[in-house]
């Protein structure tokens with residue numbers, strides 16, 4: 001209730017009861033009492049001859065906002081060179097679920113230059129609305145440019161939730177926006193839920209080196225902002241027939257708004273391994289003993305049509321590039337088949353692969369924690385098991401024939 005009676009001043013004259021259009025005031029023991037029909041219209045405040053009724057200013061916690069003014073779920077649809085990143089599609093999938101639960105529209109925020117096709121794609125993936133800022137200064141990512149455009153949009157349209165992929169760009173952009181809007185940001189979330197009663201986003205992320213999962217809420221500030229780990233959420237399904245509203249606009253952005261100028265974009269010489277895209281991953285750990293061990297891992301990966309992953313211990317040892325690392329500080333993967341060779345199964349490694357459909361572990365220690373998540377386990381030396389496995393795969397057709405014959 002936003003109108004209150006100061007009992008000591010009330011003389012029980014009843015004028016307020018007569019002027020109230022909503023029957024929201026009763027006279028009890030010669031004092032005016034406001035009931036829950038009150039809409040805070042303020043007519044009683046005007047009518048009271050003794051100033052016994054006043055409008056209560058809404059009190060917000062330090063720097064907080066009236067959260068009821070903010071509605072809708074937004075996702076930042078990151079694109080590079082006119083291609084939507086997978087994490088953008090994952091966020092549309094996750095954002096859709098949250099928006100449906102809160103019964104609000106899902107909006108994708110797309111920034112770029114002449115990439116109309118992507119706006120349509122976002123609708124087909126599940127966005128109800130795409131706010132598409134089209135400008136030649138948005139061609140390449142700049143912190144200043146992207147922050148300004150999104151900040152202006154938030155000020156104007158007031159979303160209650162904003163999700164950003166925790167890519168290099170997203171991790172740069174998210175905090176800049178949240179500081180400018182003065183709201184909370186939870187970085188690198190791996191799970192999101194909503195508390196429907198308070199419309200709060202429950203943002204869960206690993207903390208203390210992955211030994212603790214922290215669930216963080218942002219009660220008094222809006223929008224509630226999260227960066228979300230790529231590869232963790234499921235991708236949205238594409239529906240050719242889906243319809244939505246594309247709001248294409250030219251943002252108010254000038255050259256001088258952007259302090260850091262991008263003079264050149266240099267792509268890494270080596271194509272990064274596409275771990276998140278792969279259905280089959282064969283990973284090696286410190287159990288390989290030396291970098292040459294990865295040749296065996298590569299052989300098996302090739303045989304299975306997959307790619308090579310690695311534990312952090314091997315990356316730290318300089319045996320393999322960081323782009324192969326799976327885990328909390330590497331990539332999060334969910335392939336159909338994950339083969340862990342000589343990997344102990346530390347919690348930080350499991351954080352990146354335990355959602356895989358089938359996990360096979362090869363380790364000479366029968367008590368290694370990796371066996372707790374493995375669907376199939378082989379206790380043995382990788383240097384004995386892997387060559388046998390590779391050879392067996394050469395003869396897989398013969399083996400299958402023999403197997404079928406046995407079961408006839």
Ligand SMILES: Cc1cc2nc3c(=O)[nH]c(=O)nc-3n(C[C@H](O)[C@H](O)[C@H](O)COP(=O)(O)OP(=O)(O)OC[C@H]3O[C@@H](n4cnc5c(N)ncnc54)[C@H](O)[C@@H]3O)c2cc1C
Nearest residue numbers: 285286287311312313327328329330342343344349364382
């Ligand atoms: C903040 C933080 C973030 C981290 N992020 C990551 C991350 O993203 N990814 C990650 O992987 N780790 C991460 N770590 C490190 C993690 O805690 C472990 O140290 C790491 O995963 C261990 O790698 P490993 O399993 O290869 O090595 P080890 O733990 O040393 O395990 C080697 C395993 O190989 C087995 N073995 C040895 N010889 C053989 C053999 N011949 N044949 C078969 N098996 C054999 C051993 O029994 C053992 O189980 C992180 C740690 C911290 C603190």
